[in-house]
Amino acid sequence: MKKIMEDPSKIMRRSIHTFLQNYDRATTAAALVLPFSAALLLSQAFFSSSSSFHVRLNTLFNGAGISTSLDLFNMLSFKLSQTLSSSLLTLPFSLTFFLFSKAYVIKLLSDTHDSVYYLPLLKTHVCNSFLLLSVTSSAFALFLIASRNSYTIFSLASALIYSIILANATVISNLALVSSTSSSSSGGYTAILKACLLIRGRASTALALALPTNLGLAGVEALFQYRVVRSYYKEDRDIALIAIEGTFIAYLYALFLVLDTIVNFLFYQSCLKNVEDQKIGREDEYSIKIQICETENTKICIKCPE
Template sequence: MGKVIKTLRKSINAFLHFYHSLASIAAILIFPFSASVILSQSLSPSYFPILRTLYHRIQLLFQAAGFPASSQFFSLLNLKLSQTIFSFTATLPFTLTLLLLAKASVILIVKEFPCKRFTPPPFSSLLRLFSFLLPTHLFNSFIILSANAAFFSIIFLVFNVFDALHISSVNVILVLSAGSAIFYSIVLANTMVVCNLAIVVAAMESCGGYLPILKACVLIRGREATAITLALPANLAMAAIEALFQYRIMKPWKNSRSFSVSVIWEAFSIAYMHSLLIVIDVIINCMLYKSCRKSSWESGVDYHLELELEEEDLEA
């Protein structure tokens, strides 16, 4: 817990030290992405035809796979999956351009922290980092998709085995649903932590594609609990921001079908807070990277040698 608090303190210090530069990045580069994310995540299938169609398609897939239609877990999972797929597609242009440029800028700013002065990097350095982050992000998307596919394959087998054994009472379905929720949370949390750290590795070590993901797995080995704990504050805060947008902006709109000037201003403020949280999340991952590298060096573990052994195991 001490390492978590120390890393969070360093992250907040770095954010405050470079506040003006980081706040500008949040307002100019990340804001369009944040606005599109919280808007797409707050849409309901009952009000949006495309989302409603996607929801019903996933529901049919769940029914064909044998998942219990009465399970509230799979109903909520269906809604969240349809919103996530729609949000991913709708925000993809911003993700592959502005968001990656913003992450490259943030990493360049906090890379040498603590330093007393910040000199804006040349645009060529930013584009060079972007060329590493883009393929890494694409591989991250593939890893997240694979993790979800693996989870649903395992859950599909479990539910069908219980159904074949004629064990399908309400209590059994409830226990399996609860276990599935916990298992899915663990799988998704570990996957997201590795993918977020891989973005920082790609920028720090000037590499792209699958290699940063492999390096992130080596760095985070034995420190999974610390990494997940560090990821919780920013992610919980983003979830709270999305809920606030739903309550303060979308709920009044559903009731009156109109926006006042104050509500529009509040919507912009909420989106900007979401942008700042993304900046803080990138900084936390930068500090986590530095902490992992420092721990490896202090423990006498050759990080690059361990990585080479991992690559040889994969090739074998």
Template sequence: MDSGTKILRRSLHAFFNNYHHFAFAASFIILPFSFFLLLSQSLPFFPQPTIHLAFSSRLRLIFASAGFPSNWPFFSLLNSKLSQSIFSFLLTLPFSLSSLLLCKAFVIRTIIHLPSNRNLCTLYKSLLHTHFFNLFVVLFSNAAVFSLLFLFFNTFGALNLTASHVIFALSALGVILYSIIVANTSVACNVACVVAVVEKRGGYMAIIKSLVLLRGGAATAVAVSLPASIGTAAIEALFQFRVVRPFKISGNLHTGGLFEGLLIAYMYSVVVVVDTIVTCMVYKSFKKSCDHSDFDSYGDILERKQRILEA
């Protein structure tokens, strides 16, 4: 297994070595997804942001009924972030199922050097199947975190340990726990997309094989994905500052602001492309260092069980 620095260096080398291919993917394939994702996080552009407010109020009621201290900043921030994520997910779902998956299939085929008979349509079907299972895994991981937080807060509440410093410590622990689980889930789902394209194992098989592949090296995979996460967060903040803030002040969107928004969306697309390349390099590095006999035999056992269940 290569180090994180080596994986990042190989990823940047692969990106600049095939820059014209990846620039095409960022400019035409994934650009609609990036633009609407940034736009969905800018609620002042929409005439009726009541959907977002409805999500926020429902989540606030759920937190209050579960016994969470909703007046604390952690849960206010979590409520705002979750409602925004749900709103963005619903608004960008058609683009994530089309342009995002097509871009990932294009980048993975370029990096892994798949045969020419593996066209994008075939790769897209495996990727789409895996994407739906990834959504279920993300939903399950969030539910697991909230269940643990519910258990912690209600246990300490039953013991009358409701002092401010105890609640603050539990909130800090919740932030750390949530960040770790979400980061590992995101990495496993991204590697599952690569497995689905390369090994033609779509659906839950790709997720299981990605978990086997990342066994013992999840920390390295999370570390190499961190720069892309920081980059996307910085670009989202830039879009808010350069596009949304002038719109709030003036009340209208100029042509220059629209083109600047498209440029920022292109920057976001490039970061997504680079993140996909990094995931491919993680897959290649971990697959090379993995015990192929155990890895393949485990997948064969799962496939035999699947055939028995289908029969």
């Protein structure tokens, strides 16, 4: 049967409506994830001011005989170094406040409010970390192989493939976190496999849904760099005012993280509904075929001269 998926704009509108309808509880969830968002923004600011890890990574590549003179390569290696450094620095916050907030939002939206969601989320989050690390390493290795040659078009193509693979892996990881809280899942790699099955034929919808929230998060990160980090190094404002404004920006980042969880949850529900509709459609089609066969057999029996 043909897969009929809900339009991404409808899911996004329902997500925003759900967010505004439960704004008081959404702010509570944002307060839970605020330490993580603040740590993430501060870690990125720290890394941008001290790129020693990036320099060591380039030194390692040069020692392996890989040219790092391309601007595209420098940009991707810097982003990879920034992501790895931020992930390591914010690991205690992601394993606690980030997952507590997700568990709170999912419990709010779920029908079963008596379930404990943290442990499945923790197992899936750890497995997601290994998955993203493996995917990033493999895709980046492809880019390095292409960069050994002097053909820029190969480097551009491999960079595009790297971005697509990483985007799909991130979408699967987010969906796996939500699916790990279902009663039929214990989390971990099982939730990742379930997310891979659910997202088949729906990858474009998932990417379209991830785009608005990721743009919002990127915009808040840029705002933090401009208003907080820049003012701190220029020393053009009082440190107390910078800290207060930084807290408000981190809280705005936390609100986008809450909205992202709501979007992923509603997308997961839409995938389940789509799978259920297909199952019912196949069962109806099968029952119609049985009825036709029974009717044909009845006609044959009537014609038989008994």
